[in-house]
Amino acid sequence: MTHAIAQLAAVVATALFIFSLYWMNDPKTARRGVTAGVIGMLVAVGATWVQPEIVHHGWIVLAIVAGFIVGVPLSRVPLTAVPQRTALSHAFGGLAAGLVGTAEYFLGLGAGGADLSAFRMSAIVAEIILGFLTFTGSLMATGKLQEVRWIPQRPVTYPGQNVVNIGVLVIAVALGVLVAVHPAAAWSARAFLAIVGLALLFGVLLIIPIGGADMPTVISILNSYAGLSAVAMGFVLDNKLLVTAGALDGSSGLILSIIMCRAMNRSFTNVLFGAFGTVKAAAVTGEQKAWKEETVEGAAQLLEQARLVVIIPGYGMAVAQAQHKVRELYDQLTKRGVTVKFAIHPVAGRMPGHMNVLLAEADIPYTALVEMDEINSDMPQCDVALVVGANDVVNPAARYAKDSPIYGMPIIDADKARTVLAIKRSKKPGFAGIDNELYVQDNTWMLFGDAKAVLGDLVRQLTGGSGLH
Ligand code: NAP
Numbered sequence: 001m002t003h004a005i006a007q008l009a010a011v012v013a014t015a016l017f018i019f020s021l022y023w024m025n026d027p028k029t030a031r032r033g034v035t036a037g038v039i040g041m042l043v044a045v046g047a048t049w050v051q052p053e054i055v056h057h058g059w060i061v062l063a064i065v066a067g068f069i070v071g072v073p074l075s076r077v078p079l080t081a082v083p084q085r086t087a088l089s090h091a092f093g094g095l096a097a098g099l100v101g102t103a104e105y106f107l108g109l110g111a112g113g114a115d116l117s118a119f120r121m122s123a124i125v126a127e128i129i130l131g132f133l134t135f136t137g138s139l140m141a142t143g144k145l146q147e148v149r150w151i152p153q154r155p156v157t158y159p160g161q162n163v164v165n166i167g168v169l170v171i172a173v174a175l176g177v178l179v180a181v182h183p184a185a186a187w188s189a190r191a192f193l194a195i196v197g198l199a200l201l202f203g204v205l206l207i208i209p210i211g212g213a214d215m216p217t218v219i220s221i222l223n224s225y226a227g228l229s230a231v232a233m234g235f236v237l238d239n240k241l242l243v244t245a246g247a248l249d250g251s252s253g254l255i256l257s258i259i260m261c262r263a264m265n266r267s268f269t270n271v272l273f274g275a276f277g278t279v280k281a282a283a284v285t286g287e288q289k290a291w292k293e294e295t296v297e298g299a300a301q302l303l304e305q306a307r308l309v310v311i312i313p314g315y316g317m318a319v320a321q322a323q324h325k326v327r328e329l330y331d332q333l334t335k336r337g338v339t340v341k342f343a344i345h346p347v348a349g350r351m352p353g354h355m356n357v358l359l360a361e362a363d364i365p366y367t368a369l370v371e372m373d374e375i376n377s378d379m380p381q382c383d384v385a386l387v388v389g390a391n392d393v394v395n396p397a398a399r400y401a402k403d404s405p406i407y408g409m410p411i412i413d414a415d416k417a418r419t420v421l422a423i424k425r426s427k428k429p430g431f432a433g434i435d436n437e438l439y440v441q442d443n444t445w446m447l448f449g450d451a452k453a454v455l456g457d458l459v460r461q462l463t464g465g466s467g468l469h
Helices: 002-023 027-049 060-074 079-110 118-145 161-181 188-207 212-237 240-264 268-272 296-305 315-320 323-335 354-361 451-463
Strands: 308-313 339-344 369-371 384-388 419-424 444-448
Touching (some): 002 027, 060 079, 079 188, 118 161, 118 188, 118 212, 296 323, 296 444, 308 354, 315 354, 323 339, 339 354
Parallel strands (some): 308 384, 419 444
């Protein structure tokens, strides 16, 4: 009976996971997607728990309580810390898979090794290599993103790095093959522990050549490694739900990393070998043009008189937490009959969906959010493009500068608007470390300052208030 319930629960949970991913594709249904995922996980854990071989281990309650104690505060981190929080979750997932694989091997060994078939051993070896490398790799990624002092933020590179990294992995896999073929030999347990050590080391080596700001892409790759280790764990434990959930996790992580790579025009093989993140500062080319500044009064007037305003948010809006001021500006302009759209670049900010989440937090209607491909055809008709802390995603050099680190990255065509107003604090470059000619183009006017403060001033100007920043 419990077996039938478990089978049914596995089907229900799998369906919920699939719908959860599907609904998360659209901001309108994303909340439903999260709820479906949570319910799916509750069904999965509940159904596993009622299994006769597990239910008598009452102490499992302690593990669940410990999970809650760690998990609930983790869910409360600010939005800007979500990438490192996600990396930490992957670390726990990887560790769990690695420990389960280790336990299964030593239990099997203690029982004489009859259960350790070549297939089962292959799954265990895959599980521990992927699990343990995900554990240390994700911890390193968390440390880099959290800017932990003793973990270098800069990419650490040395000659022959890829050879060393691949060498470590090859040795681990070769030992894995030996252990899978001879699981109960006198030396096997030591070889097994050596694989664990090498996988832990490989996770660290994989991450150190990558710069802190490139971590979101790496996290999504580690997500897929964690998923694959869960698939292997599913085979080891003969748990179909783990196999399907792990496969969904692994493939969605992989798809997300491919989307991010494409949106940044990075090669996927480059990412897989961990040899990216060393952004070279681009040389300043051509004549030096002057930066022109606009006053808040002048900018407010331009915005008021426009028919179509396209707001292009970027990382600076997240840093300044300016989304609520953006909303106030949106209200002021739409009240005056101005059409206001938001241009959403897939890699604006520092994590996928960063801008969507911030704008949704400020209750900006989803219908006003327009994806890059769609908005670009509107840009020549746009009266004012208001750039709020975006830089690389509006840099025209991506179209033609072959030596630029962002060459080939699709951009939002802000430069094609009739007038460009750009808010940033200084003349410093953005994430890719290169100058942006958009800011010195003839029809661009800068509004220097913190995005929240400048937008606050603009709103006050439009509402006729005083006390400008
Ligand atoms: P960006 O190129 O990093 O530029 C952000 C701009 O915001 C900077 O020029 C900065 O100039 C300005 N800024 C920072 N704080 C500000 C504040 N408080 N007020 C006003 N302005 C502020 O950002 P982006 O255009 O959004 O491009 C994202 C970049 O991140 C891309 O290169 C992308 O490839 C990369 N990336 C994205 C992801 C992702 O998943 N989204 C993942 C990895 C990498 P000042 O310092 O002068 O103010």
